Amino acid sequence: MxxxxxxxxxxxxxxxxxxxxxxxxxxxxxxxxxxxxxxxxxxxxxxxxxxxxxxxxxxxxxxxxxxxxxxxxxxxxxxxxxxxxxxxxxxxxxxxxxxxxxxxxxxxxxxxxxxxxxxxxxxxxxxxxxxxxxxxxxxYREWMVGIGRRSAPSRIAHLFCEFITKMTAIGLSDGVTCELPLTQSEIADALGLSTVHMNKKLREIRQAGLVRVRSSRLTILDWNGLCELAEFDPDYLHLRRSSKI
Missing domain, CATH: 2.60.120.10 (Jelly Rolls)
Structure with missing residues (x-):
């Protein structure tokens, strides 16, 4: 390139x-x-x-x-x-x-x-x-709210929603699946969680049928359910309407 x-x-x-x-x-x-x-x-x-x-x-x-x-x-x-x-x-x-x-x-x-x-x-x-x-x-403000006031499952769900929305906006996702090259330890470091707690709550989100995370790839199985858990509203990303999921 x-x-x-x-x-x-x-x-x-x-x-x-x-x-x-x-x-x-x-x-x-x-x-x-x-x-x-x-x-x-x-x-x-x-x-x-x-x-x-x-x-x-x-x-x-x-x-x-x-x-x-x-x-x-x-x-x-x-x-x-x-x-x-x-x-x-x-x-x-x-x-x-x-x-x-x-x-x-x-x-x-x-x-x-x-x-x-x-x-x-x-x-x-x-x-x-x-x-x-x-x-x-x-x-930054949205992340501060998440770390300060959201539950661990909500924080994890919010990160997934934000990540795939941003990936879709730049043409690296179809809005359903994308590369997620983050270890669980790195996700924990971003969300202010211990790795053990992160693993437990991520397992709950998977078992609820909201997402699949496998081989560094994120697949959204229930977008509405994930957004509800995350309290996710993409307006804070200030994307053009055509760039939103």
């Missing part, structure tokens, strides 16, 4: 919220991109680091995370192909969390100056990146 095809993933992701004019799409496809391959479990950018480039997730699954005093990890967000999870580094120079891979991944690095120049020249691109940061903030 050439660099332009990876940048098309960026355009596709930005357009899940709002369409871009032809000229802006073409300008995004001309961004300089340096590709690097990572194995699963590697840091792309570490907490405290200062960078001069943004990271475009081109293949694989990436997460933001923090390590607390006793060595436990809290996953803060999940990022799919087309995401630039550190777009804030354009203005916030020092990373206050880690950005790492959960699976083998290809990451494209785009110089900050190239992105800044583009946003100065094309206000719709600047708006698109600003919108992405606002959507990320909306997702």
């Amino acid at each position: 050439d660099k332009e095809q990876y940048l098309q993933g960026l355009v596709r992701k930005l357009e899940t919220s709002s369409p871009l004019p032809f000229e802006e799409r073409e300008q995004l496809l001309r961004l300089p991109l340096t590709l690097k391959r990572f194995e699963g479990g590697q840091d792309i950018v570490s907490e405290g680091e200062r960078t001069k480039q943004c990271c475009l997730v081109s293949e694989g699954l990436v997460c933001r995370y923090k390590i607390v005093g006793d060595g436990q990890r809290q996953i803060l967000s999940l990022h799919l192909p087309g995401d630039i999870p550190d777009i804030h580094s354009l203005l916030v120079e020092q990373m206050d969390h880690n950005l790492g891979t959960l699976t083998p991944a290809t990451v494209g690095f785009i110089p900050h100056e190239a992105v800044k120049s583009l946003t100065r020249s094309y206000y719709r691109i600047a708006e698109a990146f600003w919108r992405e940061t606002l959507v990320e903030a909306s997702i």
Whole structure:
């Protein structure tokens, strides 16, 4: 796959919220991109680091995370192909969390100056990146509500609903099944649960006939039932109507 095809993933992701004019799409496809391959479990950018480039997730699954005093990890967000999870580094120079891979991944690095120049020249691109940061903030709020107030089964169901909805929006799912390359331990780290508790509650969701999780693949067996358990309303993702399940 050439660099332009990876940048098309960026355009596709930005357009899940709002369409871009032809000229802006073409300008995004001309961004300089340096590709690097990572194995699963590697840091792309570490907490405290200062960078001069943004990271475009081109293949694989990436997460933001923090390590607390006793060595436990809290996953803060999940990022799919087309995401630039550190777009804030354009203005916030020092990373206050880690950005790492959960699976083998290809990451494209785009110089900050190239992105800044583009946003100065094309206000719709600047708006698109600003919108992405606002959507990320909306997702953070939903995750905070989940960790703070939802039961463990509801948290798990909500993560499944969100993940397949986002995968569908970027063309990586048919809305029924998708790759879910997360271990149960990683899901527990994202939801603030112990692995033992996570395993028990996931088994309950399976036994209720809501989902099937097998060989790193998620299949939704009862979408309405899963949404009811999760209290899932996709409006917080701010997707265009054609991108929703």
